[in-house]
Amino acid sequence: MRVAIVGLGLIGGSLALALRGGHDVAGFDNDPATRARAGSAGIRVVDSLDGLGSADATVVATPLSAVIPTLDALTTRPDAGVLIDTGSLKRDVAAYAEKSPQNARIVGGHPMAGTTSSGFGGADPDLFRGRPFLLVPTARSDDGSMSVAGALARAVGAEPTVCSAAVHDRTVAMLSAVPLAVALALAKSGADVAAFAGPGFRDATRLAATPPELTRALLGGNRDEVKAALRKFRSALDEVEAELG
């Protein structure tokens, strides 16, 4: 498989490290220091988007705010293969795909793996091993492109799972945004006694260290679903409290 990767941060870098053994991988990152770092780690790095050349799949692993502009730049390149983004939200990708060129091939992707670290320095070839890799078909997905996306997910040890953009964003609201909001609230409410905390409290607040841009994207970029998921969480918490008597 020939895979081009745009964005060599935690996710793109981990994909590159996971794939480079058995696949033809090329990577690009806007940041020269990241390119140098990835190059030193043995990734074949190019210094422009166009330099990525022909591929079966081009993965867009940029920060969420750059996903649509990057997809838009890539749809003009017929040799980029199937475009697969790895952002945490999928409605915007689905909406973009609907108005993208008819010959574009676009699949939304979201590996359910991550750490609170970011950048190529946190990249790990085993990051995706055994993790769900959600795949969201768009108006520009066909069987062939879904099959390429599935092969990519399996190639990094993940388990591809297909769902709609709406189901994806609802799922992520519950699995990522609510735990993040809860960790932020726990850290805030327990700040004055956190010095006495054991491992339970530390684990429960670990997500509060999520990078600010990702925090804003996960919470603010998916507001309606997050609010609905928070309502569901609050009502479950009420039930737990009711059992106290």
Added chain:
Amino acid sequence: MRVAIVGLGLIGGSLALALRGGHDVAGFDNDPATRARAGSAGIRVVDSLDGLGSADATVVATPLSAVIPTLDALTTRPDAGVLIDTGSLKRDVAAYAEKSPQNARIVGGHPMAGTTSSGFGGADPDLFRGRPFLLVPTARSDDGSMSVAGALARAVGAEPTVCSAAVHDRTVAMLSAVPLAVALALAKSGADVAAFAGPGFRDATRLAATPPELTRALLGGNRDEVKAALRKFRSALDEVEAELG
């Protein structure tokens, strides 16, 4: 230091394993299988409370429901030394101490360490290393007994910290009970999509696996403080949500 330990579960077993190198340790557990297991691990085990003999400190590391009865049995034994329980709540210990024999020496103790595993099988000599070990003086604590309790905490690598029973129980409500209630509520509200969960959600719900007896004790046994801490948490969560716009 001569240390007797009643209850060789996760906490008592870990204390025994941590102390046995440099101290004279004897342990007792109600359960013959636990005694056998601790004995095989090299702990000197006796088969009755009375068999524990003379000690500088006798640690009561039983389940919370047995702490007061065990303290009460030990106060009749002048050679048991300073009695130090390790339960997760301290008001009952403070109240018991007030009406205990005048010559009893009782200090409340609470190492802020633990895992969701229980029993001697989960015991680990490094469990307390670098962790806060809260010490609560009672009506039967004097400088000498506080000093013995502090030495015990340091002997297992923990950092002794003195606070009142009220502050302790309020702190534990925020640091242990609220994260536990939140984990239970997250697990409940995310149950239908948990199959897609990444490490963030798994960490955030890890405490939901807390053993039922400890869950009941932490939540139900400290109800007023837990309710107050949950109010504080909810209001912090409202603030986080308000930032979504």
